Amino acid sequence: MNFKSLSRDELINILKTNEKIVNAVPIGFCITNENGIYEKVNSHYCKIYGYSKDELIGQHFSLVTTDLNRDELSALHDKFINEGCELNSEWTVKNKAGKEIIIAASAARVKGTDGRCKKVTYVIDITENKRQEKELLKMNKELERKALIDELTGLYNYGEIMQKLIKEINRSEHTNNDLTIMMLDIDDFTNVNNTYGHVVGDQLLAELGRRIKSTMRKMDTAGRHGGDEFLIIFPDTELKKAKIAAERILNEIREINIEDAKITFSAGLYQFNGEKADDLVAKADKLLYKAKNADKDRIEYLKEF
Numbered sequence: 001m002n003f004k005s006l007s008r009d010e011l012i013n014i015l016k017t018n019e020k021i022v023n024a025v026p027i028g029f030c031i032t033n034e035n036g037i038y039e040k041v042n043s044h045y046c047k048i049y050g051y052s053k054d055e056l057i058g059q060h061f062s063l064v065t066t067d068l069n070r071d072e073l074s075a076l077h078d079k080f081i082n083e084g085c086e087l088n089s090e091w092t093v094k095n096k097a098g099k100e101i102i103i104a105a106s107a108a109r110v111k112g113t114d115g116r117c118k119k120v121t122y123v124i125d126i127t128e129n130k131r132q133e134k135e136l137l138k139m140n141k142e143l144e145r146k147a148l149i150d151e152l153t154g155l156y157n158y159g160e161i162m163q164k165l166i167k168e169i170n171r172s173e174h175t176n177n178d179l180t181i182m183m184l185d186i187d188d189f190t191n192v193n194n195t196y197g198h199v200v201g202d203q204l205l206a207e208l209g210r211r212i213k214s215t216m217r218k219m220d221t222a223g224r225h226g227g228d229e230f231l232i233i234f235p236d237t238e239l240k241k242a243k244i245a246a247e248r249i250l251n252e253i254r255e256i257n258i259e260d261a262k263i264t265f266s267a268g269l270y271q272f273n274g275e276k277a278d279d280l281v282a283k284a285d286k287l288l289y290k291a292k293n294a295d296k297d298r299i300e301y302l303k304e305f
Helices: 008-017 020-023 042-051 070-083 127-148 160-174 188-195 198-215 241-253 277-293
Strands: 027-034 039-043 088-092 100-111 117-125 180-185 219-227 227-237 267-269 297-300
Touching: 008 070, 020 117, 027 042, 070 100, 070 117, 100 127, 160 180, 160 219, 160 227, 160 241, 180 188, 180 198, 180 241, 180 277, 188 198, 198 219, 198 241, 219 267, 227 241, 227 277, 241 297, 267 277, 277 297
Parallel strands: 267 297
Antiparallel strands: 027 039, 027 117, 088 100, 100 117, 180 227, 180 267, 219 227
16 A cells, blocks of 8 residues: 555544554554543554653653754644644654654544544654755755865856856946956966976965955955966955055965965956956956066056056
């Protein structure tokens, strides 16, 4: 018999009238009186909670509730007995060992031979299902994160930082707010890799990402644009104020010490003036390479203050 295909009323009727089925079904089943006292339980109900039938019969059902939901479930039971309200939900309960488990519970109000109301409840242990759902959700979130984040630096990857830039451009066009970006690059990064090895080069990139993230303002956004080049977005910020924020970042990353190598950084700072995202980046990049072709270890921008 496929119990999953039965309606609640059909299942309850079978459980009430057939003792063998009551104890054979892989569903916890119990009957409590109007005061919440167990009058009948089946074998699977006992298995779920770890109690014997003798330990449950005559006890109040709050025996298996938690400290947090005991009052809530007791009040819900009283309302159910008095009004016959809908009772079909998931709850955290505890077994005999005190371990919390999660059940899916459904109930029906029936009248006994004495004419008094009783509650017929059947429960399914869904603890493992919930654990798997939680693990799957965690895995999905991790996959989503990896799709957006550069693993080495912890900053947004190329695709995501460009999407962020497009959104900021659209917002700037609609609000007339200022927008400035910075392209940042490690000076002579190839020499670092050739001299100290790619492992050290990766350590430098990772530390650079960490310091950019910890130093930039909460409103700013940073991403790895490619290789050792980084894009930092300063929303609602004119060039003059962006230069202050950019200098703060450069001062912080200049403190990076990898294998006692002298590491410097160059940057190009450009204020948005109606360009598309790629054109905006290209203009900041041009200023970056102007800085690199000069003295390096500096920020190049379009106008003086």
